[in-house]
Amino acid sequence: MDSVVQLQRQLVDYTASLFHEGFLDEQFNQLQQLQDESNPDFVVEVVSLFFEDSERLLNELAKALDQQSVDFKRIDAHVHQLKGSSSSIGAQRVQKVCIAFRNYCDEQNTEGCLKCLQQVKHEYSLVKTKLETLFKLERQVLAAGGSIPLPI
């Protein structure tokens, strides 16, 4: 039982740190609240969808910014999507960068956009790593026979 408690504590601490460092926000809590017996894997499903979506969008963005004549409208649309997705799951930092990204798009500033793209990629990979770690911990807890503590 000790290991379960320890794992649970680890999970809680880790989750708290994610919130503290601003990787995740309130919205993620909401998602967790939606998870129940009828929907046990809700969060994982949503987050996986988010990963797929984001990767696709980031590829599209890289391609679009690589062009000779940059189509800012398209880029704006993609960033808008990304912003929507990230805000839906509560990936706060990704969302913030998307906002800045959109501003550069409005200004049609290629330099700025490229910089933002790098940042988004960076943030995205960070949050992805963190979430994957989180899910691994959850699986460990479940495997050890414990239950995932509900967010406070």
Add this chain to the structure above:
Amino acid sequence: METCNCVEPQWPAEELLMKYQYISDFFIALAYFSIPLELIYFVKKSAVFPYRWVLVQFGAFIVLCGATHLINLWTFTIHTRTVAIVMTIAKVLTAVVSCITALMLVHIIPDLLSVKTRELFLKNKAAELDREMGLIRTQEETGRHVRMLTHEIRSTLDRHTILKTTLVELGRTLALEECALWMPTRTGLELQLSYTLRPQNPVGYTVPIQLPVINQVFSSNRAVKISPNCPVARIRPFAGKYMPGEVVAVRVPLLHLSNFQINDWPELSTKRYALMVLMLPSDSARQWHAYELELVEVVADQVAVALSHAAILEESMRARDLLMERNVALDLARREAETAIRARNDFLAVMNHEMRTPMHAIIALSSLLQETGLTPEQRLMVETILKSSNLLATLINDVLDLSRLEDGSLQLDLGTFNLRAVFREVLNLIKPIASVKKLPVTLNLAPDLPEYAIGDEKRLMQTILNVVGNAVKFSKEGNISITAFVARPESLRDLRFPDFFPVPSDDHFYLRVQVKDEGLGINPQDIPKLFTKFAQNQSLATRNSGGSGLGLAICKRFVNLMEGHIWIESEGLGKGCTAIFVVKLAILECSNESKHPFMQKGPANHGQTTFSGLKVLVMDDNGVSRMVTKGLLVHLGCDVTTVSSSDECLRVVSLDHKVVFMDVCMPDGFEVAIRIHERFTKRHERPLIVALTGNANKVTKENCMKVGMDGVILKPVSVDKMRGVLSDLLEHRVLFEAM
């Protein structure tokens, strides 16, 4: 012896004498017979001869005389008694007729004579008539000339043409040698030779107006004969041999515009006159006839009228040109002003956007920077950057607000809010700064102050914060107290502020806030300037005070929008100051707050907790958002269908779906709403349409309302929020979140 009936003549016939008598008688008879024939012939020739009877008589007389002489031929020789008798009868008859004729002639000859006199008389009369005809014809000709002249004069409105035509036509009609027009000069003291018929005369030659001859002409409205030697007539060297022609002068009234009043006729005494001088050819024996003078007078009058018309027209043309010029200038000015306003608005809009964009970048990136690993110094720097940029962002907002306030385009965002919470928030915000300056701040809220009110929360807080901020800024020591209470209507009527008319009513109350500080105070003379923008009080400006001077100006405008009043009282420098404002807020109707739809802060509302089986449709092109929204609704028990495009949505939507949630950032978001409206016309049967959007601005909200959406929700949505939204929607059938 038988006596013979022959008659013998008395005397014995002498042959020669007898012969001569015989021949004479014969010729006499012949003549006597031929005369009546001639008479008859010629009378027959002439149609009119009144004395036929006389002619017959005369004819008879002559015939008988002739007969007598003829018969006398037989009496020279022995002739029978018959011849003698015939002779006697003839003689008797002749005697009778001659006597009758003689008697007749007594009557006839005077008649004949009188015919002759009448004939003479008639001939004289005819001659006279002829002369008169000639005269009349001349006059009529002249009359025609005058009409033509008048017509010419009146057909033009150009002054010079009028005068020139006059002179030319007059000269021609009256066969004048010279015709001249003298106009008064500007000073009115001289007459200047302005127009002449013959061009070689010196024009511009002046004559003083006070000459007796001129006065004589001016005093009468008739054409006056003047001496050819007077200065106005002697305009060129005398060229004729004997006598210069007669000269006539007439006045031409010059009617000045100001003479014409609406209901008056011009005064004769203030008239100015021009002088027209007409000269007959020299060395002719012509004289001025009455009808010619009349003609001249008529022409002079006509000219006067024509000139006045021309003057009026000139004046009105000038006025019209001036007006047109002014119109053009005004139009230009208006267009310039409009352009300027548009330019300013564009500038503001662009600058606003331009200024906000980098601001966002700065703020966003600074806050991101804050999250990374920094040394304490770096952290301090980043914090300062953040604070300054927040301040700048506020300033930009203020400027935009102010311009919108000035335009009158700013509208209050009314919504329900927690009044007491606003004050607590302000206190929380100001406490750190106040404590740094060691200024205690106290908040006193009256017990009867309502918990909730309807008004513009953001701007009310901005106003309170500004006022309290000023109190803190301009105090170095002393207590700062904030008091808020409901103002009684009677106490609101302050004679000091006659513009402020608070109207008490049941659903509104007046909130009065007083902020008192014991700081630097303000000179009472400077108080009015405080509320004018950009005018910062020099005596108060310290290096640390900061502020643009816009704050109070904006507050005043906000307060005015809230139908209130703001003022500052201070007893002088160093004596502290009290800022007071009164605003009108609406009272919250229902006291049961738990079911209130607009609550965002405050107790969580639990209306309907599950919506089991509620069929809803979610349209969102973003997979993640779609899944999250679905998850939310499923958690609340709804039966959720999801679609990712507008076509799919329109295909799938049916009367079973009670609510449709759609992301309006999608390209056809609004279109879908319109189509749904078209498809389901009855309101109670059609699904409720709610927009989900990340855009928190009025434009989006207005667009949603325009297409007939039943509600708008801001993403991201929490479970509680969604729960509240659904319960409201189903209860009230409308939900518009305050943005």
